[in-house]
Structures are given as structure tokens and as C-alpha cells.
Amino acid sequence: MKVLVLGGCKPLGEKVVSNLRQLGYPVVADADPRQPAALHGVEVLIDVREPPVIDTVDALEDWARACRQLNAAIAAAAVAHHIALSALGVQRLQGSSYYQAIALREQLIQAGRTPYTVLRAALLYESLAQLAHNGTAAAELAMPVAQVQPMAAEDLAMLVADAALARPLQGCMDVAGPQKMAMADWVQQYLRLRGDPLTVLSDADVPYRGALLDDDCLVPVGPARLGWTTLAAWVGKSRAA
Numbered sequence: 001m002k003v004l005v006l007g008g009c010k011p012l013g014e015k016v017v018s019n020l021r022q023l024g025y026p027v028v029a030d031a032d033p034r035q036p037a038a039l040h041g042v043e044v045l046i047d048v049r050e051p052p053v054i055d056t057v058d059a060l061e062d063w064a065r066a067c068r069q070l071n072a073a074i075a076a077a078a079v080a081h082h083i084a085l086s087a088l089g090v091q092r093l094q095g096s097s098y099y100q101a102i103a104l105r106e107q108l109i110q111a112g113r114t115p116y117t118v119l120r121a122a123l124l125y126e127s128l129a130q131l132a133h134n135g136t137a138a139a140e141l142a143m144p145v146a147q148v149q150p151m152a153a154e155d156l157a158m159l160v161a162d163a164a165l166a167r168p169l170q171g172c173m174d175v176a177g178p179q180k181m182a183m184a185d186w187v188q189q190y191l192r193l194r195g196d197p198l199t200v201l202s203d204a205d206v207p208y209r210g211a212l213l214d215d216d217c218l219v220p221v222g223p224a225r226l227g228w229t230t231l232a233a234w235v236g237k238s239r240a241a
Contacts, residue, residue, distance in 0.1 A: 003027045003164060004042045007049035007085075011126070015157030016046060020164060033070055039077035044164050048085045051101035060101065067105050071112040081168045082116040083160065084109055088149075088174060089217045090120060096211035106172070115168035119160060122176035123150045123218060125190075125234050132187045132198075142203040143184035146213035149220065150186060151177030152234050155227030174224035179231060183208075183218075186231070193235040 003020055007013040008029025020027045031038035033045070047070070054060050074082055086102050093099040109116050128150055132141065159175050181189075188200040205212065229237075 001025050001043045002041045003044045005029050006047045012153050013048045016160050019161040033073045044081045045074050045079050046083045054097040054101045063101055067108045075113045082114045083163050084118050086118050086120045088120050088122050092217040093211045096209045098209045117163050117169040118172040120172050120174050123148055124153050125150050126153050140199045140201055142201045142206050143187050144206045144208055144213045145182050145202040145204050147216050148183045148218045149176040149180045151227035152229040155229050174220040176220050176224050177227045
């Protein structure tokens with residue numbers, strides 16, 4: 001089974017590529033799928049790329065065009081399974097251009113001819129940690145109060161690899177971490193585990209990716225595949241690295 005991973009040169013994609021190669025599968029990272037040779041023999045295409053910045057109508061149309069071109073290319077190449085990374089909250093946060101772009105990719109994949117699996121992933125520990133460090137120049141950091149169930153990128157990469165070895169779901173699957181808590185509380189615990197004295201304030205009026213958050217918009221609403229790495233274990237491992 002030959003696999004092409006789009007976004008394979010980014011941290012998450014690199015983990016997906018490594019996992020599949022360790023299992024003995026031939027994997028190509030970031031070959032241009034617009035070139036027919038790039039898809040020759042590919043049975044599974046995994047797309048873990050982030051959407052570009054969508055700040056105009058033209059930018060959204062360009063993104064839609066790129067998604068359609070990818071769908072057409074993999075259909076023409078008879079790719080057997082299209083796996084794409086989406087995000088929890090994609091249906092509930094359409095006031096955000098980021099989530100609009102992800103929703104559009106989902107819709108186009110579902111309308112295409114290639115069997116597919118869409119993984120709606122929770123926020124990553126790595127992304128929330130970056131938000132925490134963005135506020136370290138101040139004595140306090142305001143964060144949303146909405147509930148989150150974040151997960152380690154390493155766990156997500158394993159679940160993506162699992163999807164590649166399974167039959168196409170022909171639908172969406174929620175994936176999240178093992179612990180649920182308010183975003184502000186998560187960031188505060190993260191900082192305390194790292195010995196950082198920064199105080200985190202809970203503020204419902206603080207947006208995330210350009211949208212105000214309802215309490216449960218970023219957590220699974222039904223059955224979900226869960227990662228296993230706790231916040232404390234992840235911090236301990238990241239500090240040891």
C-alpha cells in the first residue's frame with residue numbers, strides 16, 4: 001500500500017510518515033498531486049495540511065478551486081482512500097474564516113467520488129502551548145472559558161495512521177484527548193507544570209481563531225476516538241526532550 005502524505009514535512013505530518021514507514025509501508029511526503037506521476041500507484045492519500053489564511057472572498061474561492069483540483073486528481077488516479085484532517089467545532093464556528101475553510105474542504109471531499117475518512121481533531125497540546133507562550137510578556141493572560149479536550153500531536157498522528165490502515169469511513173470521526181477542561185484552566189495547568197508563574201484569566205469574550213466560543217463547541221458531541229497522553233505526561237516528555 002503506497003501512501004502520499006500532504007503536509008508530511010510539517011511536525012504532525014512527519015509523525016504520520018514515520019509511523020507508517022515503521023509499519024513497512026512506502027510513503028511519499030508532499031509530492032505535488034497535480035503532477036500525474038506523483039499519484040502513480042498511490043492507494044491512500046492523507047491530507048494533514050492547514051488551510052491558508054482566508055481573509056477575502058477571492059482567497060476562499062482559490063482554496064475551493066485547489067480542493068476541487070485535488071479531488072479530481074485523486075479520482076482520476078483511482079486513489080482508494082482519501083483521509084483529511086478537519087477540526088472539532090467546524091460546524092459550529094462558521095463565524096471564523098479558518099473554520100469556514102475547513103468546512104468547505106469537508107463538503108467538497110464528501111461530494112467527491114473517492115472513498116474518504118474525515119478526522120475532526122481536537123486542539124493540539126502544541127497549539128495551546130503556543131498560545132500560552134504568546135502571552136508571557138505580560139503578567140496575566142486572558143483565555144476563553146470554553147471546554148476543550150486537547151490531544152498530543154503524537155497521539156493524533158497514530159490515529160491518522162490507524163485510519164490509513166482501515167476501510168474508508170465514508171463519514172467523519174471525532175478524535176480528542178483524554179481530559180476535558182476549560183481552555184483557560186488547561187493553559188493555567190500547563191504553565192504551572194512548567195513552573196511558569198503567569199496568571200491566566202478566564203474571559204468568555206476572548207475569541208479563538210476569530211470566533212467567540214460556546215461552552216462545548218470544541219469537544220466531541222458523540223462517540224470519539226481518544227488519545228491517551230495526559231497533559232502532565234506530555235509536559236514531562238517535552239521538557240525531557
